[in-house]
Amino acid sequence: MGPGYFVIAILGCADGGTQCTQVAIAPTHYATEEQCVAGSGAALMDSAGFDYPTLLARCRSAKAPLSASDDRKVSTPARG
Secondary structure, X not given: OOOOEEEEEEEEEEEOOEEEEEEXXXXXXXXXXHHHHHHHHHHHHHOOOOOOOEEEEEEEEEOXXXXXXXXXXXXXXXXX
16 A cells, blocks of 8 residues: 555544544555545444444544554454
């Protein structure tokens, strides 16, 4: 993959989109922002297990793969 790509960040929000915290990064990388936006609905549905009143999916540019230390900063949805 080239030097840049997009990822979907899942945000958990306290109330209607305010006071949001990133709770996960979807594992898929997208070559364009349009592809990322198209995949955000499915990523949000896959992340429904987080205990927040509101969940948001946001595409963001990423220039390099996440490091191991970055992986510890986000959690992934529990599968069960």
